[in-house]
Amino acid sequence: MRESRPYGSVRGARDETRVPTATHLSWSRPITALISAYGIWLIAGMIALECIGIPVPGETVLVASAIYTATTHHLNIWSVIAAGIAGAIVGNMVAFAIGRRYGYWLLLRYGSYLRLDESRIKIGQYLFLRYGSRVVFFARFVPVLRSIAGVLAGANRMPWRNFMIANVAGAVCWVGIDCFGAYLFGEEISRLAAPVAIALALLIVLVLVAAGVFIARHQQQLAAEAERVFPGPLPQVRVRR
Numbered sequence: 001m002r003e004s005r006p007y008g009s010v011r012g013a014r015d016e017t018r019v020p021t022a023t024h025l026s027w028s029r030p031i032t033a034l035i036s037a038y039g040i041w042l043i044a045g046m047i048a049l050e051c052i053g054i055p056v057p058g059e060t061v062l063v064a065s066a067i068y069t070a071t072t073h074h075l076n077i078w079s080v081i082a083a084g085i086a087g088a089i090v091g092n093m094v095a096f097a098i099g100r101r102y103g104y105w106l107l108l109r110y111g112s113y114l115r116l117d118e119s120r121i122k123i124g125q126y127l128f129l130r131y132g133s134r135v136v137f138f139a140r141f142v143p144v145l146r147s148i149a150g151v152l153a154g155a156n157r158m159p160w161r162n163f164m165i166a167n168v169a170g171a172v173c174w175v176g177i178d179c180f181g182a183y184l185f186g187e188e189i190s191r192l193a194a195p196v197a198i199a200l201a202l203l204i205v206l207v208l209v210a211a212g213v214f215i216a217r218h219q220q221q222l223a224a225e226a227e228r229v230f231p232g233p234l235p236q237v238r239v240r241r
Contacts, residue, residue: 032064034061035075042061043061043062043083044086045087046061046062047083047088047091048091049091051094051150052094052098054147055147059178062080062084062175062182063178063179063182065084065179066178066179066181066182066183067183069183070182080179081175081176088167088171088174089167089171091150092167093150095148095149095150095151096150096153096154096160096163096167098154099150099152099153100155101237103152103154104155104156107121118234120219122227122230124156125226125230126222127222128152128157129159129229132156132158133162133163133165133166135152135166136153136167136170140171140174141200142200142201144201
């Protein structure tokens with residue numbers, strides 16, 4: 001009876017310790033060496049940086065790490081998932097803090113140049129109070145939105161508890177789906193990633209356009225509801241120089 005082998009494994013002790021090259025991870029060979037050298041620290045760090053808003057390939061590293069784990073077994077898939085979740089949560093927490101401290105201050109000080117008066121800033125806070133959890137959760141699955149969702153949530157003063165629930169839930173689902181998909185299906189997942197990302201991006205654009213039209217048509221009603229929830233002037237903040 002022929003012995004079954006896990007995805008990407010080869011016969012021979014010497015081959016089993018070899019980092020995969022042309023056949024496996026061909027689309028991410030430059031990253032594979034870094035994963036081999038730094039392991040879960042690289043995964044957590046890259047994803048955290050991406051979620052803070054720094055343009056690094058966090059998701060690429062995550063998927064490549066899962067495939068690397070399946071082909072070499074040098075890492076444990078649960079360690080990869082734990083590192084990814086930790087990096088995603090911490091990165092979004094830092095982004096939220098930056099947005100709450102500096103993004104909100106920038107809105108107050110320079111929002112008028114973008115026609116964002118106090119009423120419109122309150123509308124943004126009101127919408128994040130009602131729908132922010134959904135935005136933070138689903139932003140995990142969209143590359144660009146994933147990098148700015150935390151800052152937007154902080155700048156619009158989304159309640160911390162609501163943010164953390166959506167932050168943790170989104171991180172667990174996103175990392176779990178990406179890691180297990182890559183671990184089980186290998187490089188096939190990379191062929192599906194591009195069209196799925198394009199479809200999600202188009203969907204997000206349509207949602208944003210629809211949201212903009214809705215806000216423009218119901219601005220007075222939204223402003224009245226926002227004023228009822230956030231009565232009085234907006235709280236001011238000072239940024240130390």
